Amino acid sequence: xxxxxxxxxxxxxxxxxxxxxxxxxxxxxxxxxxxxxxxxxxxxxxxxxxxxxxxxxxxxxxxxxxxxxxxxxxxxxxxxxxxxxxxxxxxxxxxxxxxxxxxxxxxxxxxxxxxxxxxxxxxxxxxxxxxxxxxxxxxxxxxxxxxxxxxxxxxxxxxxxxxxxxxxxxxxxxxxxxxxxxxxxxxxxxxxxxxxxxxxxxxxxxxxxxxxxxxxxxxxxxxxxxxxxxxxxxxxxxxxxxxxxxxxxxxxxxxxxxxxxxxxxxxxxxxxxxxxxxxxxxxxxxxxxxxxxxxxxxxxxxxxxxxxxxxxxxxxxxxxxx
Amino acid sequence: xxxxxxxxxxxxxxxxxxxxxxxxxxxxxxxxxxxxxxxxxxxxxxxxxxxxxxxxxxxxxxxxxxxxxxxxxxxxxxxxxxxxxxxxxxxxxxxxxxxxxxxxxxxxxxxxxxxxxxxxxxxxxxxxxxxxxxxxxxxxxxxxxxxxxxxxxxxxxxxxxxxxxxxxxxxxxxxxxxxxxxxxxxxxxxxxxxxxxxxxxxxxxxxxxxxxxxxxxxxxxxxxxxxxxxxxxxxxxxxxxxxxxxxxxxxxxxxxxxxxxxxxxxxxxxxxxxxxxxxxxxxxxxxxxxxxxxxxxxxxxxxxxxxxxxxxxxxxxxxxxxxxxxxxxx
Numbered sequence: 001x002x003x004x005x006x007x008x009x010x011x012x013x014x015x016x017x018x019x020x021x022x023x024x025x026x027x028x029x030x031x032x033x034x035x036x037x038x039x040x041x042x043x044x045x046x047x048x049x050x051x052x053x054x055x056x057x058x059x060x061x062x063x064x065x066x067x068x069x070x071x072x073x074x075x076x077x078x079x080x081x082x083x084x085x086x087x088x089x090x091x092x093x094x095x096x097x098x099x100x101x102x103x104x105x106x107x108x109x110x111x112x113x114x115x116x117x118x119x120x121x122x123x124x125x126x127x128x129x130x131x132x133x134x135x136x137x138x139x140x141x142x143x144x145x146x147x148x149x150x151x152x153x154x155x156x157x158x159x160x161x162x163x164x165x166x167x168x169x170x171x172x173x174x175x176x177x178x179x180x181x182x183x184x185x186x187x188x189x190x191x192x193x194x195x196x197x198x199x200x201x202x203x204x205x206x207x208x209x210x211x212x213x214x215x216x217x218x219x220x221x222x223x224x225x226x227x228x229x230x231x232x233x234x235x236x237x238x239x240x241x242x243x244x245x246x247x248x249x250x251x252x253x254x255x256x257x258x259x260x261x262x263x264x265x266x267x268x269x270x271x272x273x274x275x276x277x278x279x280x281x282x283x284x285x286x287x288x289x290x291x292x293x294x295x296x297x298x299x300x301x302x303x304x305x306x307x308x309x310x311x312x313x314x315x316x317x318x319x320x321x322x
Numbered sequence: 323x324x325x326x327x328x329x330x331x332x333x334x335x336x337x338x339x340x341x342x343x344x345x346x347x348x349x350x351x352x353x354x355x356x357x358x359x360x361x362x363x364x365x366x367x368x369x370x371x372x373x374x375x376x377x378x379x380x381x382x383x384x385x386x387x388x389x390x391x392x393x394x395x396x397x398x399x400x401x402x403x404x405x406x407x408x409x410x411x412x413x414x415x416x417x418x419x420x421x422x423x424x425x426x427x428x429x430x431x432x433x434x435x436x437x438x439x440x441x442x443x444x445x446x447x448x449x450x451x452x453x454x455x456x457x458x459x460x461x462x463x464x465x466x467x468x469x470x471x472x473x474x475x476x477x478x479x480x481x482x483x484x485x486x487x488x489x490x491x492x493x494x495x496x497x498x499x500x501x502x503x504x505x506x507x508x509x510x511x512x513x514x515x516x517x518x519x520x521x522x523x524x525x526x527x528x529x530x531x532x533x534x535x536x537x538x539x540x541x542x543x544x545x546x547x548x549x550x551x552x553x554x555x556x557x558x559x560x561x562x563x564x565x566x567x568x569x570x571x572x573x574x575x576x577x578x579x580x581x582x583x584x585x586x587x588x589x590x591x592x593x594x595x596x597x598x599x600x601x602x603x604x605x606x607x608x609x610x611x612x613x614x615x616x617x618x619x620x621x622x623x624x625x626x627x628x629x630x631x632x633x634x635x636x637x638x639x640x641x642x643x644x645x646x647x648x649x650x651x652x
Binding site: 044045157159187188189190191192193195196199200214215216217218219220221222223224240241243244245254255256258259260261262263264267268269270271274 | 376377485486487515516517518519520521524542543544545546548549572582583584585586587588589590591592594595598599601602605606
């Protein structure tokens, strides 16, 4: 179990300047990820999960006020790398990303096979023929008939386009693929089909995944590990089995109770209140204003407390005294 | 559960078809998109039903036809005994006051330059409530009903100053302010966060029960319907393929499409990671050129050659008060 981590994120912070002040979208995030492992970043909209992915891949908008911390990929701090080296050596080759709604961002006038082959020609300098051959292999991997290589995006259904985008992210055989809401715009059956593909890829390749989603049920489909985010922080980080069967943070518990289940007689529960304004978050625990279990100490920001092997919770209920 | 089959019928759809004409080069006729293609049902006063299906199954076109926004190509909608097609402009206006509409995207449904007070007064003005104080009282009552309290603090807010959940409450308040007898909610929570969804669904359901409204949910999410509707209609390819009381349908699905749909919905369970879903291959049919026979047959694991690909299945009743349009039950 002492396998070294592929990715180690330490105290990552990302803040944006806005007209109304500084928004701390990612506020002190730590986690690690092993080779072949799938981590789900779970959270509601505005919790900072997409910002976290962008901070990892250095895909930042112009109004960034602070971007700090360390992101170790094997032994290299990829945030410290010069921009050009990062783009050349890390993006696509080591880490690739499928953006939210990427399937609608395919170039409408380029055949999908070429779009999938392109990263190989650009980043690896492969010939077109060799790259197309590899594209055909990846098409088969994601369950798209190779007849589709010569088609244009508009000729493909949403589910097929999503598979093409997935193929694009896998074509360079990266160590880590980041998927931002890969199924949320799709229908139930299409979604189930994509999840099947992801599970198969995960079994067959030794790729690590970070999957960003707001959907608890979807996250259980692929997660080895779950990081639940709230207001810019990871409030619970645990193995999937622990997270789904005995979540430790009150927010995790309430979120699990809010999930509608097909075969559950009890109706789902809602979580009263709203997430805090990230322009002016509470000084102490950010969940405290909504938490039924809060007590005096919650006015202080809780540390990330280790409650088991690779299981961390930001909640004073699990804390020893200071 | 409302099992009273003698209850009065509020709205009935008979052999309803809504087709859209396709044009080539802007003027050549190129057939039709059969969005709603032969649908029959009757909704009782005071019941909550859900129309469930994937995108492109015709559920939103059905909702818009029921609202009088699309004219049916064939068939009819009967509301409180009157035929929707027979209504003139004024009749339609009255009809729309009787049937409230809750849209999918609350932000898109609210005019950005009107404050909440104005948004909620507008329908009252249009429907001739002249007295300002009466209007204000009704606006306030509607806000309280959707739990936006104290109402005063919301009246002067603009949509962008509200959270998604609050916006959707305003949309619901607007649908309620004319005191309709029915509400059609088209994917009312699909744009909202998980923790807010339950809250909005429960709110709608409570209002429906308290006011004795008929509520028609249009949704793609089978996992929530058990708690927020009494009957389900499953749609596929412009048709209703299965219908039953909610627990009956979810616990004993009969149509192969419904079975596939239910099998594809995961409950949060760490064991999911080791299981693959049985997903029928292929895609939902093109509504412009639907397959002959049963519309699900090209994807159906149990399709019978020579039957399912030739003859349209009628509604069978494999279990009491449970209809399924599939030749397996013949």
